[in-house]
Amino acid sequence: MLTAIITMCILAAIFGLVLGFIAIKFRIEGDPVVDKIDALLPQTQCGQCTYPGCRPYATAIAKGEADINQCPPGGEATIDALADLLGVDSKPLNPENGIEEDVKTVVIIDEEICIGCTLCIQACPVDAILGAAKQMHTIITDECTGCDLCIPPCPVECIYIVPIKDEVSTWKWPSPQAPQMSVKIQQKSAGAQ
Amino acid sequence: MSDTQTKLWTFPGGLHLPEHKDISTNQNIGNVFIPAKLVLPLQQHIGESSELLVKTGDTVLKGQLIAKANGYVSVPLHAPTSGTITSIEEQAVPHPSGLSATCITIETDQKDEWVDIDKPADYKIMDPSALRNRIREAGIVGLGGAGFPTFIKLNPGERTVIDELIINAAECEPYITCDDLLMREYASDVIQGIQIMQHALQAKRCIIGIEDNKQNAYLALQQAQKESNATTIEVTSIPTIYPTGGEKQLIKVLTGKESPSQGLPLDIGVVCQNVGTAVAISHALLNGKPLISRIVTVTGNGIKQPRNHEVLIGTPINELIEHCGGYDNNVQQLIMGGPMMGFNLLSDQVPVIKTTNCLLALNENDSSSAMPCIRCGACMDVCPVKLLPQQLYWHAYAKDFDKIQDYNLFDCIECGCCTYVCPSQIPLVQYYRFAKTEIWAQERDKIKSDHARERHEFRIERLELEKQEREERMRKKKAALQKNKQKADPKKDAIAEALARVKSKQKNSVVESKNTENLTKEQQQKIEEIDSRREKQSPALNKKNDNPNESDKNNLTE
Secondary structure, eight states, X not given: OHHHHHHHHHHHHHHHHHHHHHHHHTOOOSOHHHHHHHHHSOOOOOOTTSSSSHHHHHHHHHHTSSOSOOOTTTHHHHHHHHHHHHTOOOOOOOTTTXXXXXXXXXXXXXXXXXXXXXXXXXXXXXXXXXOOTTSOOEEOTTTOOOOXXXXXXXXXXXXXXXXXXXXXXXXXXXXXXXXXXXXXXXHHHHHHO | OTTSOOOOOOOSOOBOOOOOOTTSSSSOOBOOOOOSEEEEESOOSSSSOOEEOOOTTOEEOBTOEEEEOOSSSOOOEEOSSOEEEEEEEEEEOSSTTOOEEEEEEEEEOSOOOBOOOOOOOOGGGSOHHHHHHHHHHTTOBOTXXXXXXXXXXXXXXXXXXXXXXEEEEOOOSSSOOHHHHHHHHSHHHHHHHHHHHHHHHTOSEEEEEEETTOHHHXXXXXXXXXXXXXXXXXXXXXXXXXXXXXXXXXXXXXXXXXXXXXXXXXXXXXEEEEHHHHHHHHHHHHSOOOSOEEEEEEESTTBSSOEEEEEETTOBHHHHHHHTXXXXXXXXXXXXXXXXXXXXXXXXXXXXXXXXXXXXXXXOOOOOOOOOOOOOOHHHHHOTTOOOHHHHHXXXXXXXXXXXXXXXXXXXXXXXXHHHHOTTOOOHHHHHHXXXXXXXXXXXXXXXXXXXXXXXXXXXXXXHHHXXXXXXHHHHHHHHHHHHHHHHHHHHHHHHHHXXXXXXXXXXXXXXXXXXXXXXXXXXHHHHHHHHHHHHHOHHHHHHOOOHHHHHHHHHHO
C-alpha cells in the first residue's frame, strides 16, 4: 500500500517536472487563436465591427465578447470561415454593422479641392495617404483598403469612393446558373427543402 | 527511325468526337493580307504585359520592336507591318470577360516595309542561353493556345536533363486545322525548328505526335525528316482520341511517363512544344523574322468560306471574317479556340493575338438549360486526369473552395469531356473555371490583406514610437527647466537672504529701551500704560518707529 502511494507520488513529481519544463521551454507567446482569427479578417481596419481595427475585433471574438457576424467587408465568406474555425454555426451578417458591398472600392482625392489639412492622413489606418500640411494629398490606391475612414474628417469633401475596375488579369468567371428542373417540379422541390 | 512502330501508351478517359475538320482543309493556307489598322494588345501571353517603347504618332517598320519584355515571364512585341501609331489606349481584347486592355493601334501604310532584320544565326555554334535569348527577342510564345513564353520552357535549368522533346502536333480539338495545314506546307521548317529546340535543350531525342486523322501532314513531316536526315526525330502517328493534344496526355501516350499532380513535364525530364512554335522558332533564327503573324483557322457553318489564313497579329477579327466571305445569315455564336476549350467572343471587334488558333462561327447555339445531376458518373469515366468531376461540381456549386482543392481542382485541364457527356447538360467546366478564378482571387485578397495588416501594425508601432518620443521630449524639457531653476537659485537665495536680513533688522529695531533699569514701579506702570495705548492707537506706528533712540526719548519724555 505504502509502496504504491510512494510510487504514485514519485511519478506525479516526475510528470509535474516534465510538464513544468515543457510549459517553460515551449511557451507560446501571444494568443494563437487571436492570430488565427485575425488571419481570416479582411484587414480593411474600417472599424465597422465597432472595434478599432481587425486585431482588436479578433481579440474580442476570441474572448467571446464579439459575435462572428460583425464584419461587413469580409461578408459571408469571412463569417463562414470564422464559423469553420471556431466550430460554431454560421449566421447572416449583422445589419447593424453594415451591409456587404458587391464591388470593392478605393477612394481618390480630388486634388484640385484638397486644402492639405492632413486630417485624412491621420484617419488612414494603413498610411495609404501621402501629403503634408498645406500640401495637396493623394491616395496610394494600391495600398488603400477601402475602409472609407478618411471621408468623414475631410472638411472640404474632396474624397470620393470609386469602384476597383475589373481587369483581364483579375477577372473572375461568373458562377453558372444553378441547374433547374421544369418549373412545376422545381416548386415542389423548393417546398420540400 | 521513323518507320519503326514506336510503342504507344494510353491515357484514361477521353472521347471520340465528330471532327468537322474537312470544312477547312480543302484549300491551302490563305496569304497574308494587310488590314487598314492593326490592334496589338500589350499582353498576348501568360505573364507580365510588355512595356511600351513607342508613342502616338511614331512611324514603325515591319518587324520593329514596339514593346519590350517587362520582367522574366514576358516577351517583346513587334510591329506586324509598317505604318503609323495612331493611338495607345484601352480597347476590347479577345478574352471571355470582354474587358479592355491597353492596345497599340497601327494605321498601316500598305508598303509592308521591313526593318533591318537580324542576321540568320548559326544555332549549332550558339550557346543554349544565347539561343533562348534570341527566341525571346523574337517574341515567341506557345502557339498552341496557352501562350506561355517559349524561352522559359526551353530553359530546364542546369541540373535537369531532358530526355525527350515532345512536339505537339495532335491538334485534337474538332474544327481546328491550322497545325495540320502548317505541317503540310512548312514541314521542313518544323524539322529545323525542332533541331534548334533540341540544341537549346540538349535533348537527345524528339518525338512528334500526330493524330492519325492527319495523314497528309504525317507524310509531309516524314518526308522532311528523311530529307534533312534528322535521325533523332521520330514522327509518330497516334490514335485520334480527344484530348490527346493535352500536354500531359500526349506525353503519356508517347513516352508512358506521367506528369506529377500540379507539376510540370519538366519534372519528369520532358519538354513539350507546339508544332507552330517550332516553325516560329525556325523563322526567327534562320530568317531573322520575329513573331508577327500566325495561321488561324476560320471555320464553322457560320462562315461562308472556311479556310486557314496566315494572319498578321493584330488583325481585327471582323475584317478577317469579312476576308473569308463573311458570316452565314444564321450565325449564332463566335468562338475563339475550339468548341471544347474555346470561349465565346462577346464581340468580333477584337484583334487576332498570338494565341488565336481558331475562329469558329456556329449557326447553332447550345442554350439548353442545365438540369440536376443524376449521379450517373459518365463524367468520371471520360475524365482524362482521373478526377471526380461530379464531386468537383458539388463543391464548386456550394462554393466550398477548400474542399474542391482536396479533389485536385487544379489538375483539371478544362478539356470539356465531362461537360460534353453530361446527360443533364450541366456546364461542369464553367463551374471549375469559376472555382479556379475565385480561388485565385481569394489568394490575391489574402496577399493584399496580409500587406494591409503589416502596414496597419507598422502604423500603430509608428504612432506608439512618436508618442514615446514626444513624451521623452517633454520629459527632457521639464528636466531642463528644473535644472535652470536650480541654476537661478543663488540669486533668489541672495534676495531671500537680504529680505531676511532686513526683517531681522526690523525685529532687532525693537530693542530694549535704554535707561529702563532701576525704574520705580510707578515709572514702570506708566511705561506699560503708554505702550499699550500706543499699540492700541496704531499698530502701524510701531513700524514707523524706525529710530529706537527717538522712541526711547519719547518714552522717556512722556
